Amino acid sequence: MSVYRDKRDFTRTSEPEGAPVLAAETDGAAWRFVVQRHRARRLHYDFRLEIDGVLASWAVPKGPTLDPSVRRAAFHVEDHPLEYFDFEGVIPSGEYGGGDVIVWDEGTWQLDAAGGPQSPGAALRAGELHLDMQGHKLLGRFVLVRTRTDAAGKEQWLLLHKRDEYAVEGWDPEDHPRSVLSGRTNEEVKAEPHRLWHSDLPASQASVLLTPPPVPEAGADEIDALDHIGREGTWRIFGRELKVTNLDKVLFDARPGEAPVSKRDLLRYSAQIAPVVLPYLAHRPLNMHRFPNGAGSDGFWHKELPAHAPEWLPRWHNPDASSGEAHTYLVVDEPAALVWAANFGALEWHAWTSRVEEPEQPTYALVDIDPGDRTTWAELLVLARLHRTALEHLGVQGQPKVTGRRGVQVWIPIAPGPSFARTRAWAEQLSRTIGAVVPELVSWKWQVGERSGLARLDYTQNARNKTLVAPYSPRPAPGAPVSAPIEWDELDDPGLRPDGFTIRTIVDRLAKKRDIFRPVLQTGQHLPSLR
Numbered sequence: 001m002s003v004y005r006d007k008r009d010f011t012r013t014s015e016p017e018g019a020p021v022l023a024a025e026t027d028g029a030a031w032r033f034v035v036q037r038h039r040a041r042r043l044h045y046d047f048r049l050e051i052d053g054v055l056a057s058w059a060v061p062k063g064p065t066l067d068p069s070v071r072r073a074a075f076h077v078e079d080h081p082l083e084y085f086d087f088e089g090v091i092p093s094g095e096y097g098g099g100d101v102i103v104w105d106e107g108t109w110q111l112d113a114a115g116g117p118q119s120p121g122a123a124l125r126a127g128e129l130h131l132d133m134q135g136h137k138l139l140g141r142f143v144l145v146r147t148r149t150d151a152a153g154k155e156q157w158l159l160l161h162k163r164d165e166y167a168v169e170g171w172d173p174e175d176h177p178r179s180v181l182s183g184r185t186n187e188e189v190k191a192e193p194h195r196l197w198h199s200d201l202p203a204s205q206a207s208v209l210l211t212p213p214p215v216p217e218a219g220a221d222e223i224d225a226l227d228h229i230g231r232e233g234t235w236r237i238f239g240r241e242l243k244v245t246n247l248d249k250v251l252f253d254a255r256p257g258e259a260p261v262s263k264r265d266l267l268r269y270s271a272q273i274a275p276v277v278l279p280y281l282a283h284r285p286l287n288m289h290r291f292p293n294g295a296g297s298d299g300f301w302h303k304e305l306p307a308h309a310p311e312w313l314p315r316w317h318n319p320d321a322s323s324g325e326a327h328t329y330l331v332v333d334e335p336a337a338l339v340w341a342a343n344f345g346a347l348e349w350h351a352w353t354s355r356v357e358e359p360e361q362p363t364y365a366l367v368d369i370d371p372g373d374r375t376t377w378a379e380l381l382v383l384a385r386l387h388r389t390a391l392e393h394l395g396v397q398g399q400p401k402v403t404g405r406r407g408v409q410v411w412i413p414i415a416p417g418p419s420f421a422r423t424r425a426w427a428e429q430l431s432r433t434i435g436a437v438v439p440e441l442v443s444w445k446w447q448v449g450e451r452s453g454l455a456r457l458d459y460t461q462n463a464r465n466k467t468l469v470a471p472y473s474p475r476p477a478p479g480a481p482v483s484a485p486i487e488w489d490e491l492d493d494p495g496l497r498p499d500g501f502t503i504r505t506i507v508d509r510l511a512k513k514r515d516i517f518r519p520v521l522q523t524g525q526h527l528p529s530l531r
């Protein structure tokens, strides 16, 4: 870490000097590793192992390989802070390491018993690391060994793969050029970076999220082409070729006086709405609520991206997935990915409230005003208006939307930082304070059957991998209603209905009102104390 530290002026900052070690140094302990493909002055792969609270790092010009007959030169470079672990984006030119970076591979590693009973730090100092690697691309046993140290103290090492069941003759890292985080190549990240890394700032401030640029709309020709496909075929949309199927199948029963809604209608809508909804989905794992047999049948949650999904689909590998959990999630970072999900039968789109960069830090606090069997729309509006009053009083910005079923939600943007537990506690206190004003309308019982038909102010979705339906997502009901953002004033509009907007009417509303939900994408808000 010393060289990295020397590049900073610690007298001017309060940067913590290296975060604590994440795993204990005990037998069988696993630490994280990352390999970043970095196009700086020269292309190289940065091979980084978490050791003693920093990322011990080597620059490997030709990249690591599974080929056991090849030895790669690896130049030991300065330790990097753990904050750099999952960095993918652009380092501005002129700054140290200027260029573009993707997370080419990541995973965990352990000390292989062949290296003897050492700690990672001791093995590093001794100049010989025997690694057992569990990544997406790098698997099996590797050895890193120091071969010489030049007069200036620069250490040259060799990196090689042992002959084990994971060895692959002729394996070339350049044949596997995509990020395991985003599915993107260096070229794609350079063209549209989501993050910058300022090498000259303290690690805690170095990573800067960029506001995504507006997503271009699909051309009218592209949309119209869908109507010229028969029951199935290939649809070229947003620059991708998508195999679309069962286009004439009715997915939503008709509302009185309307035609039923077919899968073709749903796909057309997903392409029309994708540029609008993308900012709410991008960088977030998507939980798909699938109804392949239509909105009238039972749906089910589908979180794991299937193996047959096209390779170009952006995805996220959950490094903390437990054995029963999904490991690989779709991430709708490009509009064609939403159309793919719709074709896959995902009628409802539920993005996480945290982003893949920081899965434990929500970017919204959520309030879900969930009607009971006996709750009338008028009563639900009373509860929604009380939330409007409370947020006004607190000076907190939140945006309401109707759910497309019977309820109303309020999404409150927050600056990243607070945990889910803190955010949930805040939402609970807000809800209990409001509920106390109208105890005759609200139940705090968990079980539906014990609520006496009363409404529930549900703060429990403020949790990792719990979601509310995304804005503009269809809901599984006749006519294909959507969860539509509204203005606070519309709570006083006698014509407002919770399921009043459908995939057939919301596009016109958007043309008139623009996207009024955008304020939830602001990230600077800190929740005030409610005590």
Ligand code: MN
Residues within 6 Å of the ligand: 038, 040, 044, 045, 046, 059, 097
């Ligand atoms: Mn580098």
